[in-house]
Amino acid sequence: MASPAELLATPAATALDLARLRDDFPILSTKVHGRQLVYLDNAATSQKPRQVLERMRVYYEQENSNVHRGVHELSERATAAFEGARSRVRAFVNAKEVREIVFTRGTTESINLVAQSWGHANVRAGDEIVISTIEHHSNIVPWQMLCAATGATLRVIPVNDRGELELDAYRELLSAKTKLVAIGHVSNALGTINPVREMIAMAHSAGALVLVDGAQAVPHLRVDVQALDADFYVFSGHKMYGPTGIGILYGKAALLEAMPPWMGGGDMISSVTLERSTWNVIPYKFEAGTPNIADAIGLAAAIDYLESAGIENVEAWEHELLAYATAKLSAVPGLRLVGTAANKAAVISFVLDSAHPHDIGTIVDQEGVAIRTGHHCAQPAMNRFGVPATARASFALYNTKDEVDALVRAIEHVVEIFG
């Protein structure tokens, strides 16, 4: 049983106060199978700090009410907190206007909203949508559905053996037929940080719009949607220390205004008669029904948390963890890294000669180490690298080098068992 102090025995060259940060996450002191939890599945979902949990508790205990409805005090409080959260998100990604921030259930819903609303209004037979080989299924399937419904064609940017997008091939794919490019900012399966700013500029030159799936980017690096010139930028709360069930669609105001609503219901209308209805202004046009108020407020608290740690500090520390873990894991006999891009976030996918990823996952779990094993909802990426699955360790701001060491020891144990 390692105490937090022991866990932090390796001097950490970081501006982050790791001991204090770790203390903010109650779950990190959990034991699994009698061992200290080492949580390295942050790309699936991050853990939540007390500050977020506490903010949501306060909401339910002191502010809970429906938003945009009543004139009573609680409704005013709830509305102020909910709209305050929207403003917090705007500042976080540097959107120009608050009305460009739409609350959704998560990245997947944000992408589906764009595919259904913008897609059906703008995409016709003969048009093309461009994605990449290493997208998450949530940035593949909605576009396949749109193409099937409209007769448009899906084109795919290939990747090289390091897991980097081939930009020359991308340039060749772009044409007057290209309506939209949908790409991940950071690959969840390989960790590759894609050059989205450059790719957006290339798409715009061809007259295409760009949707960026930022689910794996926002917890780890500074995102400025205006500097990127992204047309749509989408992400989830739960991978960035916030609650599940809340996500963001950022869209340029002019685009959102021109888009038809997706779901109909309360809040998204301006007026309703039995003959016809008119739509509310953005972002409310896309927020039918009672929204996920508490989780939106929790997301704002998560942003405050991340900003107070300093996202640049987080990025630097995670980069150091990545370098340390890459060096340590590369030294394990029979271990092969999958995804070795020059520009990577702190995600390490790997396979062993002797053991299947699923067996790796079970064995390291017995030592308290939580990693993800499987295809990571990125089967085309797995196929590209000729593996059915990988084991994946992914890091967050609270991880330590000693936790990397625990992972490496656990993997060595796998090698020992499978020889």
Place this chain on the structure above:
Amino acid sequence: MNDLRDLYQEIILDHNKNPRNFKKLDDADRAAEGYNPLCGDHYWFYVKLDGEKIVDVGFHGAGCAISKSSASVMTSMAKGHTKDEFESVFQLFRSMITGESKFDEETLGKLAAFQGVCEHPSRVKCAILPWHTLHGALAGEAKATTE
């Protein structure tokens, strides 16, 4: 580490490293594909029948140690037995692996090596996939998944 040795017993490690009947049967009477979309275990099973009797059985594909060794042990046991005999062993295996019933080692024979799997709910599907697939092949189904 006792838990791990319970799960990864020598028989399992041996059958994983050197799977028996790991071959495609070109003259198979029945064939079926088994796939676990969760973890990517993916196998094809082939059966040669003489009336009710399984005269030969083979498999190929890829997956974790639990699924591969389960397939290997299952094919070794099935060969030379009737379809009905296979079905009764399948029922025994299923009820053991899901923890429904306890059996003594004598009844289980080689299958006892898989007893530890029921302590790992996420791995039960790995162990049972080959059995479902062969069961399906014998019933004339071409595909089985664990979903």
